[in-house]
Amino acid sequence: MMKESVELILRKNGLKATKPRVEIYKYLKNTYSHPTVEEIFKNVKPTMKKISYATVYNVLNDFLEKGLVKEVSTSEDAKRYDGHTEPHIHLICRVCGKIEDLDIDLTSIKKAIEKTGFTVEEISLNVYGICKDCRKKAHN
Structure with a gap:
């Protein structure tokens, strides 16, 4: 998937490599669908039975703050997220x-x-x- 491990990328950005952060980061780096919070939740839930929507929101806020993901604004109400941060x-x-x-x-x-x-x-x-x-x- 990536040259550097997800754990190392998170640590380099000052984040602890918790299971929710690792799983959400992997999912966002492996999809080009620009998912909503609900879609992210549904896709990581099978590997983390106890994850909550609040955790997904908190992880995304951490990633946004560190520049690891971007928020994509559309005409829809739901925010979408992009794990591919290079300009495009x-x-x-x-x-x-x-x-x-x-x-x-x-x-x-x-x-x-x-x-x-x-x-x-x-x-x-x-x-x-x-x-x-x-x-x-x-x-x-």
């Missing part, structure tokens, strides 16, 4: 809410912005539209 574009469907990653080099965007004298700390790009599945359904 999110393609967000306005019909079904699906989020797809588009991995392209954002260096030229960063350089163009920095030419204005603006210091880039983070690039977060969301593109809204209609996914191919929803377009197909609309044409049937």
Whole structure:
């Protein structure tokens, strides 16, 4: 999965490698579905029978604070989480809410912005539209 162990990554970021943190981190690094808290809970529950929603929220807040995950805002009410923190574009469907990653080099965007004298700390790009599945359904 990763070159460094999850436990080491957590410790390097000042977090104790508890079972909930390890399992949630692994899940987020292995999915591209941008899950909600409820989806994260359902996916880690089989390996941790006693986990609660409060624990999932607390772990996610720790990860957000340390920059280990990103929160993805959509037009939906539920927050979604992304374990892939390298800069990339999110393609967000306005019909079904699906989020797809588009991995392209954002260096030229960063350089163009920095030419204005603006210091880039983070690039977060969301593109809204209609996914191919929803377009197909609309044409049937």
